[in-house]
Amino acid sequence: MTDTYPSGAQNDGMRNTIIEAARELFAKFGYKKTTMEDIAQALRKGKSSLYYYFKNKEEIFQAVIEMEEELLFSKLHKVVDSENDAKSKLREYIITRMETIHQLENYLKALKDDMLGGYEFFGRLKTKGEKEEAKLLIQILEEGTADNTFQVKNVPMAAVAFATALKGLEVPLFKSQNNFDDFKVQIENILNILFYGLIKR
Amino acid sequence: MTDTYPSGAQNDGMRNTIIEAARELFAKFGYKKTTMEDIAQALRKGKSSLYYYFKNKEEIFQAVIEMEEELLFSKLHKVVDSENDAKSKLREYIITRMETIHQLENYLKALKDDMLGGYEFFGRLKTKGEKEEAKLLIQILEEGTADNTFQVKNVPMAAVAFATALKGLEVPLFKSQNNFDDFKVQIENILNILFYGLIKR
DNA sequence: ACATGTTTCGACCAAAAAAGTCGACAAAAA
DNA sequence: TTTTTGTCGACTTTTTTGGTCGAAACATGT
Numbered sequence: 522m523t524d525t526y527p528s529g530a531q532n533d534g535m536r537n538t539i540i541e542a543a544r545e546l547f548a549k550f551g552y553k554k555t556t557m558e559d560i561a562q563a564l565r566k567g568k569s570s571l572y573y574y575f576k577n578k579e580e581i582f583q584a585v586i587e588m589e590e591e592l593l594f595s596k597l598h599k600v601v602d603s604e605n606d607a608k609s610k611l612r613e614y615i616i617t618r619m620e621t622i623h624q625l626e627n628y629l630k631a632l633k634d635d636m637l638g639g640y641e642f643f644g645r646l647k648t649k650g651e652k653e654e655a656k657l658l659i660q661i662l663e664e665g666t667a668d669n670t671f672q673v674k675n676v677p678m679a680a681v682a683f684a685t686a687l688k689g690l691e692v693p694l695f696k697s698q699n700n701f702d703d704f705k706v707q708i709e710n711i712l713n714i715l716f717y718g719l720i721k722r
Numbered sequence: 723m724t725d726t727y728p729s730g731a732q733n734d735g736m737r738n739t740i741i742e743a744a745r746e747l748f749a750k751f752g753y754k755k756t757t758m759e760d761i762a763q764a765l766r767k768g769k770s771s772l773y774y775y776f777k778n779k780e781e782i783f784q785a786v787i788e789m790e791e792e793l794l795f796s797k798l799h800k801v802v803d804s805e806n807d808a809k810s811k812l813r814e815y816i817i818t819r820m821e822t823i824h825q826l827e828n829y830l831k832a833l834k835d836d837m838l839g840g841y842e843f844f845g846r847l848k849t850k851g852e853k854e855e856a857k858l859l860i861q862i863l864e865e866g867t868a869d870n871t872f873q874v875k876n877v878p879m880a881a882v883a884f885a886t887a888l889k890g891l892e893v894p895l896f897k898s899q900n901n902f903d904d905f906k907v908q909i910e911n912i913l914n915i916l917f918y919g920l921i922k923r
Numbered sequence: 924a925c926a927t928g929t930t931t932c933g934a935c936c937a938a939a940a941a942a943g944t945c946g947a948c949a950a951a952a953a
Numbered sequence: 954t955t956t957t958t959g960t961c962g963a964c965t966t967t968t969t970t971g972g973t974c975g976a977a978a979c980a981t982g983t
Contacts, residue, residue, distance in 0.1 A: 554755045556970060567932040569973080578971065757941060768961040770944080779942065
């Protein structure tokens, strides 16, 4: 087979099993300190079995990060597709975003590592996520502008500005993984300031 | 200097600093996955500086385990030296023992690793701990026998039997590090059974 | 029963990582 | 100024790890 790995229904099962096991180990020890032997032992298999399903270690890690990004956007889509008004949606979007990223230890570590060169696959993944996030933010801002909750002249540009600000909020998550409640209070404060500037008066 | 390492007041400071930093890293990653570079970076020093204070990596780990054993027995001594009656002391001793061992992640890991060959220094440390524990249990049992709370014919032998039973209780700690509250309920149940057999009727 | 496809893994190799050493240097103390 | 203490970059040696390969076991099809 030419650089493709078994992905029929049967083997998706084993691939997903490997990804789940790897995910826990990467979360606990990090990418570097987790060995292929660790992952294999967690599955009670030989190390070389992993290479039947994945090309290499980084590909397993990529699959873990893709899964975690998928989880993140699944949650964000639920927020955007809810029946709430635009203001509530935006608030919920930001809180859900930061909270979920905080929980997805591997995704968070990958974001952090990316600042120092990170992984080959991560650039593409990040770009894809940024585009998806822009779409979601545009959707919320357009809803708010349509019903006059928000006063935004250039929605796409505002969405980009928002997304950039959200990235800045990621930095505190790199340092402290404990007091998210404190961080949440901070987010609420920032939201109030943001809304004061956005809500029509 | 001939195989001794600086241990004057000044350098005990640096040794203890190294031990504390190492302790956190060993607890988080385990002995094997923690590198000398990790420890050095945590202290913002060069890796070879560590070899000024310690002979090798295992000696650092030994110092960590000695410190944790010292913490354990310090707590146990407080229990035995309290003014409580023998029955309360025995109960408190067992709970404090299991709870503290549960908290001392490195000591617990060393106990676990010891079953698989473990570390060169650990045998001596364990023997020393067993002797000290026997003394403490004898003290409690003698107090209880003297005031007729317990009915024990051969106190030293009973102490050894107790210590052996306590070791058996360590095994559940190896597997689950989460629900200690459940484990504590189990301990209470076992204590009641033990007391029924011990308390004079 | 045999052939084919799928999955597993022990042995191995090359590369990378890590433990540990050494000599030079800086800083502190005498 | 000399001696002692402490630091660390460069290096060596040892160990670990990622990854490969061929053989074997297992499952499936004919």
